[in-house]
Amino acid sequence: MIALLPWLGLVLLGIGMMQWGAARAAVLLQALRDRWGLPATAGGALMGIATAAPETAVNLSSAAFGWPDIGLGAALGSNVPALPLAVLLSWLATRLRPEAVPPPEVQPQVMEVQALPYLGVVLLLAALTLPPPIAGLQPVDGLVLCAAFAGYIAHALLRRPWVEQAPMPPGVAGRAAIGVPAIGLGALASVVGAQHVGAPLGVPDMVVGLFAIGLLCALPESWSAWRFTRDGKPTxxxxxxxGDGIVSLTVALLPLAVMGASVGDAAIYALNIGFLVAVLAAYAIRNHRRRGQAMGPGFVAFLCAGYIAYLGATAVLLRR
Structure with missing residues (x-):
């Protein structure tokens, strides 16, 4: 176990580098959103492109090394806990304030612009990868997923109403340019480190990707929900x-589709897809057509209980 510590350290270093670079890219895209006066939902779509950059880089690295299940697991592992964590942290951001404030509310437009396309992408991915005759990712699947992303981003960016434009802060483009190579180097480090942690322990590559890379990537991304909600921007x-989830399950999977990646553990894969469908369906059912989504304690408890159940089901499948 002691011999695995340097490799685990390499995973953590790689994830830190990826998040450092993605944060700088996100600042640039947020500045562009303000510069163009795009609505909040479109801003979320742009932010998703930046925050999903680590998953894209991990998929490139895992495909290059011939370990596609690490990339596929990382993509799913960053999606599964993200929404429950974001809702929990958004709620805590208001509950822990000294003054009494109501639970945060998400604008109803998120349902049409983000939630339903996200659910559609998850169902599309399931249809492309789960049926036995066509299980796995093929190059044509990558084209279909990229087309789905193109439709989503066009719908998000062309939506009205637009808001007041703001000037671009100085230096954001230069900082983003420095962040891009950090994302690539971090992905290489995390993939190599994760494989050297999982292989000696006999842990499947998909599970390594789910929890050694995907979950750790989701934590800082979800933590940004605290900052946005504290700033009055829960939407x-x-x-x-x-938006991050949509990107990571469409264009980010293109490297794995090009190499024709198979699904290493179909049961674990199906469990993750099923959990995402359940969470997004619950969001849609609870969303109010006019008021949007109130992130109160009931919804928070439901999502957290669902994630705990998911962890239990994963443990059962691994013991089979």
Whole structure:
């Protein structure tokens, strides 16, 4: 076990580098959103492109090394806890304030612009990868997923109403340019480290990707929900998480589709897909057509209980 510590450290270092670079890219895209006067839901779509950059880089690295299940697991592992964590942290951001404030509410437009497209992407991915005759990712699947992303981003960016434009802060483009190579190097480090942690322990690559990379990538991304909600932007917080999920399950999977990646553990994979469908369906059912989504204690408890049940089901499948 002691011999695995340097590799685990490499995973953590790689994830830290990816998040450092993605944060700088996110600042640039947020500045562009303000510069163009795009609505909050469109801002979430742009932020999702930046925050999903680590998953894209991990997929490139895992495909290059011939470990596709690490990339596929990382993509799912960053999606599954993201929305429950973001909702929990958004609620805590208001509950822990000294003054009494109501639970945060997400604008109803998120349902049409983010939640329903996200659910559609998850169902599309399931249809492309789960049926036995066509199980796995093929190049044509990558084209279909990229087309789905193109439709989503066009719908998000062309939506009205637009808001007041703001000037671009100085230096954001330069900082983003420095962040991009950090994302690539971090992905290489995390993939190599994760494989060297999981292989000696006999842990499947998909599970390594789920919990050694995906979960750790989701933590700082979801933590941004706290900051956005504290700044009075809960809609941006949830829209960014959903936008990240859409990107990571469409264009980010293109490297794995090009190499024709198979699904290593179909049961674990199906469990993750099923959990995402259940969470997004619950969001849709609870969303009010006019008031949007209130992130109160009941909804928080429901999502957290669901994630705990997911962890229990994963443990059962691993013991089979």
């Amino acid at each position: 941006v917080a949830i829209a960014a998480v959903m």
